[in-house]
Amino acid sequence: MIGPSATPPALETPVIDHTRPAAADQPAPEFVPVPRTCNRHDGWTAARQAGFIAALVQTGSVRAAAHAVNMAPEGAYQLRRHPRAASFRKAWEAALAAGVQRLEDIAMERALNGTEEPVYSYGKLVGTRIVHNDRLLMFLLRNRAPARFAASQTRVGLVTPSELKRLKKQWRKEWEAELRDPVSAEKVRQSIEDKLAQLRDSIIDRTSPRTALLYAQWQASNAEDARKGAHWWEEDGALYDDGTAPGDYAAVEDGSGG
Structure with missing residues (x-):
């Protein structure tokens, strides 16, 4: 417990740097504007570049600073990549650091108070x-x-x-x-079969007696086909219907029919 006369230990860095100028008094870094080939009034003029750097000091946000001078942040990054933008880039970094530091002080002020x-x-x-x-x-x-x-x-x-x-x-x-x-392949296969069996039983439980009987007959017929090795494309066999085929059936089979 700290006594009345004890002095609490200082943090590694000051909580809030009160020696730094206030936000409104924070000076914007000086720089040489990026020369423009075409001096358009709605482009990145020297005045607009200076306004962007000043806004970057206040906000710590490239997007907010660009919008403050009615420009898109993508244009600011493009200007930063200009071959003759070394001074602008240096001012950008200094302004961004000042803006972030100011936001950190605001956060600390809110956290404390x-x-x-x-x-x-x-x-x-x-x-x-x-x-x-x-x-x-x-x-x-x-x-x-x-x-x-x-x-x-x-x-x-x-x-x-x-x-x-x-x-x-x-x-x-x-x-x-x-x-x-x-986990062996056999265990996986058995697990899948068990789940399918449970699903099949749940479906049968929700069907009528007639549908359940037809399903049982289908299962028996399917098992018989599997035992004999029957296939649906084999037309010969006692179980196939000998009904009369349409007149153009042969033509359809050899590909000449419509």
């Missing part, structure tokens, strides 16, 4: 409450001070290297156990 949410009762606003996000706070602390808060990783769903090593050993043991007791 919470966010205000409205409270409604019967459809009417009756007040507000402060809601704290403990998961956000632990995430930030784990990244700001990993040595002190590394033990919390497993509690927020992350897998540490030692835990991953343990799981790999467990998975290997399970895999080796499966190899020692393989």
Whole structure:
């Protein structure tokens, strides 16, 4: 327990850097605009490039910064790849780092002080409450001070290297156990036949006596065909009907009929 006069240990890095300028006062990095072959008023003019970099400082988002100057983010990336965009790329990286740092400070501020949410009762606003996000706070602390808060990783769903090593050993043991007791093809075939038999019995249970009798007769006939080696394309045999064929039957068989 920390006494009244005790000073809590400092984090590896400051929680919030109060020496950094506020968002509105954050200066945009200076750079040499990318030269354009055709100076279109609706293209990436020097003023629009400067506005994009300034917006990138404020938002930390390429998409939001591009939309702030009425341009598409794909065009910004294309401009970044220009052979003479070295200064622009350097300003881009600096602005993005400043924007991300500012967003991190905002997240830390919300994690420490919470966010205000409205409270409604019967459809009417009756007040507000402060809601704290403990998961956000632990995430930030784990990244700001990993040595002190590394033990919390497993509690927020992350897998540490030692835990991953343990799981790999467990998975290997399970895999080796499966190899020692393989499932034979005969077991698989028998399992499939058992399931088909259960399905067949359930179908028969839902049929009428007449349909069940016809099905039993079909099974007997099918077993007889299998015993004799009969095939449907064999026209000779006592079980085939000797009815009169249509007049053009022969022509159909040799392919000359319609």
